[in-house]
Amino acid sequence: MEWLQALALGVIQGLTEFLPVSSSGHLQIFGALFGVDAGENLTFAIVVHAATVCSTIVVLWRELVSLCGGVCRFKYNAEMAYALKIGLSMIPVAVVGLFFKEQVETLFASGLVLVGCMLLLTAALLAFAYRTRPGRRSLSYRDALIIGLAQACAVVPGLSRSGTTIATGLLLGNRKEDVAKFSFLMVLIPILGESLLDLIKGDFSASGIPAGVLLVGFAGAFVSGVIACSWMINVVKRGKLIWFALYCVLAGALSIVLG
DSSP: OHHHHHHHHHHHHHHHTTTOOOOOHHHHHHHHHTTTTHHHHHHHHHHHHHHHHHHHHTTHHHHHHHHHHTTOOOSSSHHHHHHHHHHHHHHHHHHHHHSSHHHHHHHSSSHHHHHHHHHHHHHHHHHHHHHHHOBBBOOOHHHHHHHHHHHHHHHHHHHHHHHHHHHHHHHTOOHHHHHHHHHTTTTTHHHHHHOOOOOOOOHGGGOOHHHHHHHHHHHHHHHHHHHHHHHHHHHHHEEEEHHHHHHHHHHHHHHOOOO
């Protein structure tokens, strides 16, 4: 992988991680167009996902400071309840990561047809969410677990994580802004944990990608992620998800043709 490819893929990751159009699917599509092999693509995906986590921290730092402050009081309050909901939402994806990691990794080598089909499924979820009447309820523990299950399903390349979790939250009747912020916050620990484990195991050094190239990809994903995260929260509040559904239909059809 060359640095220019890394920069382009990093920017694509940063934008598509927060936009409901599947970052993994787009990395698969553009990785194939750029001639990046599956092993490099997987390693690079881990690095740029970590970059978008940092983007989330930058954009939502006020929420995170408030959350940490409430939890550190060591008593049950609104912040503690929210942290528990985030913890509950992480259980399904933790199960997938612990017991089905090899199966998930093989999906990244399954080709663009799978990506295309999952993009079409993402489009359907976004369209259903768009047609749903705006919800006014607060996110419950049950909702957090169901959204967590949706996130676990979104490990399949082409099925947008943000699109799936946001659409699920909206279909459950939750407030738009609450769903968007929860969707972005709930993924912080799983991605950072995954990146740390791979770093400890030495998967990065074994990938064959120069550290400078990974750094360029990280920087591209971080900057574009900050922009996309801020914008996406406003998009969800305005209920404009239907345009992303249409985009996913086009991208899905293109993926199936290229596959």
